[in-house]
Amino acid sequence: MARKTSEQGGQDFASLGLQEKLVQTLQSLGYEEPTPIQREAIPPLLEGKDVVGQAATGTGKTAAFALPLVQRLAGLGEDRPQPSVLVLVPTRELAMQVAEATHRYGRSLGVTVLPIYGGQAFGPQLRGLERGVDVVVATPGRALDHIRRQTLQLDKISAVVLDEADEMLDMGFAEDLEAILSQSPAERQTVLFSATLPPRIAALAKNHVKDPVRILVAREAVAKGSLPRIRQTAYLVPRAYKLSALSRVLDVENPTSTLVFCRTRTEVDQLAETLAARGHRAEALHGGMSQEQRSRVIKRLRAGAAELVIATDVAARGLDIEQLTHVVNYDVPSAPEAYVHRIGRVGRAGKEGVAITLAEPREHRLLRNFEYATKQKIMVEQIPTVSDLRAKRLELTRTALRETLLAGNLDGFQVVVESLAEEFDCMDVAAAAVKLVHQANAGENDEEEIPVAPPPRERPPRSAPGDRAEPRGSKKGPRRQGDRMGGMTRLYIGAGRQAGIRPQDLVGAIAGEAGISGRDVGAIDIADRFSLVEVPENLAGAVIQALRGATIKGKKVTVRRDNREG
Numbered sequence: 001m002a003r004k005t006s007e008q009g010g011q012d013f014a015s016l017g018l019q020e021k022l023v024q025t026l027q028s029l030g031y032e033e034p035t036p037i038q039r040e041a042i043p044p045l046l047e048g049k050d051v052v053g054q055a056a057t058g059t060g061k062t063a064a065f066a067l068p069l070v071q072r073l074a075g076l077g078e079d080r081p082q083p084s085v086l087v088l089v090p091t092r093e094l095a096m097q098v099a100e101a102t103h104r105y106g107r108s109l110g111v112t113v114l115p116i117y118g119g120q121a122f123g124p125q126l127r128g129l130e131r132g133v134d135v136v137v138a139t140p141g142r143a144l145d146h147i148r149r150q151t152l153q154l155d156k157i158s159a160v161v162l163d164e165a166d167e168m169l170d171m172g173f174a175e176d177l178e179a180i181l182s183q184s185p186a187e188r189q190t191v192l193f194s195a196t197l198p199p200r201i202a203a204l205a206k207n208h209v210k211d212p213v214r215i216l217v218a219r220e221a222v223a224k225g226s227l228p229r230i231r232q233t234a235y236l237v238p239r240a241y242k243l244s245a246l247s248r249v250l251d252v253e254n255p256t257s258t259l260v261f262c263r264t265r266t267e268v269d270q271l272a273e274t275l276a277a278r279g280h281r282a283e284a285l286h287g288g289m290s291q292e293q294r295s296r297v298i299k300r301l302r303a304g305a306a307e308l309v310i311a312t313d314v315a316a317r318g319l320d321i322e323q324l325t326h327v328v329n330y331d332v333p334s335a336p337e338a339y340v341h342r343i344g345r346v347g348r349a350g351k352e353g354v355a356i357t358l359a360e361p362r363e364h365r366l367l368r369n370f371e372y373a374t375k376q377k378i379m380v381e382q383i384p385t386v387s388d389l390r391a392k393r394l395e396l397t398r399t400a401l402r403e404t405l406l407a408g409n410l411d412g413f414q415v416v417v418e419s420l421a422e423e424f425d426c427m428d429v430a431a432a433a434v435k436l437v438h439q440a441n442a443g444e445n446d447e448e449e450i451p452v453a454p455p456p457r458e459r460p461p462r463s464a465p466g467d468r469a470e471p472r473g474s475k476k477g478p479r480r481q482g483d484r485m486g487g488m489t490r491l492y493i494g495a496g497r498q499a500g501i502r503p504q505d506l507v508g509a510i511a512g513e514a515g516i517s518g519r520d521v522g523a524i525d526i527a528d529r530f531s532l533v534e535v536p537e538n539l540a541g542a543v544i545q546a547l548r549g550a551t552i553k554g555k556k557v558t559v560r561r562d563n564r565e566g
């Protein structure tokens with residue numbers, strides 16, 4: 001039986017059965033309340049039951065299994081077997097992430113964690129395993145290597161987690177999983193999380209999971225009737241560029257009144273501060289603030305005096321503010337209901353609203369759940385480029401000039417134009433005036449180019465290619481570096497910060513000389529003496545050719561494929 005999640009839970013972490021130290025840890029991480037999957041999974045896992053859950057990245061699933069498992073593990077006492085918990089994940093990227101998160105959750109209970117994955121030398125992994133760790137987070141291939149070498153022993157394992165099980169099957173790990181599961185003790189506790197539950201997952205669960213509690217983060221419990229008119233847009237942005245992306249989107253959308261949602265209080269505070277530092281008038285709203293502070297922000301929002309409020313779900317619950325034009329999900333919400341709730345803050349009173357979601361490339365499939373829940377399409381768009389932004393700013397300057405021309409009353413200024421016209425061309429005089437106005441209004445911000453994430457793929461769903469660990473048996477795969485954005489190659493350019501190189505110079509040179517679009521240029525990294533630029537693999541040759549014959553900032557520079565091992 002699939003259990004449905006309740007939206008208005010209000011249950012806190014302690015009432016799920018988590019002990020004080022963990023509750024404090026979560027508080028210090030700024031988590032205000034459990035996500036739906038956590039509410040559903042933590043109690044049965046604490047009781048030692050098996051769980052099969054449908055949940056993708058971004059739902060809080062890592063905490064959903066890690067918190068109860070570390071609590072049970074710590075309950076085994078100091079001389080517990082090591083390792084006691086094995087978490088299997090499809091990619092090295094995820095192994096690192098899950099290990100990191102588990103470490104963060106379990107630290108206060110003295111729980112130790114080690115990630116092991118393909119592509120990394122055996123030495124450090126061996127030493128880690130020999131020293132003894134409580135939780136091993138591994139990709140299946142590498143786990144099996146260690147099991148065969150007897151450097152990883154499963155006979156005392158009390159819990160196994162299969163995280164992103166569908167992804168592991170898609171990557172050809174089925175046999176490895178079978179081998180690992182059949183070698184671990186039959187009385188172990190088993191957790192299986194998967195974004196989708198196709199028959200192959202059902203078969204895996206049937207053979208290896210005992211009488212599980214099944215959890216489905218409900219999709220249907222939303223939106224009775226139709227949603228208000230909301231334009232839904234998403235941008236796929238690597239985590240490191242989220243802040244620039246948000247700032248850029250706000251610049252281009254130029255919204256009157258925006259509510260930006262983050263997951264935690266800490267994130268709210270950090271984002272509000274950083275946005276303020278970038279010149280946006282951002283205010284924070286979260287449960288850690290006093291009632292009085294919160295009321296003040298809400299009042300300002302209502303009065304139209306606050307343009308940009310950064311909030312957690314809890315703090316924004318029940319907010320009904322007609323003036324809001326935009327809602328931004330800085331993080332993908334943990335469940336479709338949360339998404340529907342958040343975006344329901346706009347589009348009130350018959351006005352059109354805009355909902356913008358910043359998702360990491362690997363989270364793209366959550367968007368499909370949101371489309372399903374809202375019965376509306378979410379348009380995945382490209383982050384405006386530096387030149388889009390410039391064009392937008394120029395357009396604003398043009399509008400301002402046009403208004404000034406229409407308003408007339410320019411007598412006092414015409415003498416200046418007349419006197420300059422004796423010396424210069426009238427067009428040049430006008431252009432210089434525009435430049436001055438433009439610089440005064442728009443500033444000359446040094447904008448960095450934000451790499452273009454690959455468009456979401458349909459089946460088979462996968463995470464970003466570079467995140468993938470090698471399936472077993474494959475020889476050394478293609479070089480990881482440079483192809484992170486899907487078919488991208490990294491170029492080395494022999495000029496950097498010391499030569500005054502800025503991202504826009506590189507984009508300009510590449511787009512201008514090689515005749516490709518600035519949007520095709522990926523991540524740019526400028527070091528003191530050189531720069532690294534990602535370009536599409538199929539255009540790399542042409543770009544190198546073109547740049548070798550060109551100058552950047554007036555100088556000839558070395559250009560080649562970046563062949564350092566990364």
Ligand code: AMP
Binds near residue numbers: 030031056263
């Ligand atoms: P996951 O789905 O496990 O990849 O988690 C996605 C993100 O949600 C991570 O950045 C977590 O730190 C965060 N997170 C998990 N649980 C909560 C919670 N209850 N409240 C706020 N953030 C959370």
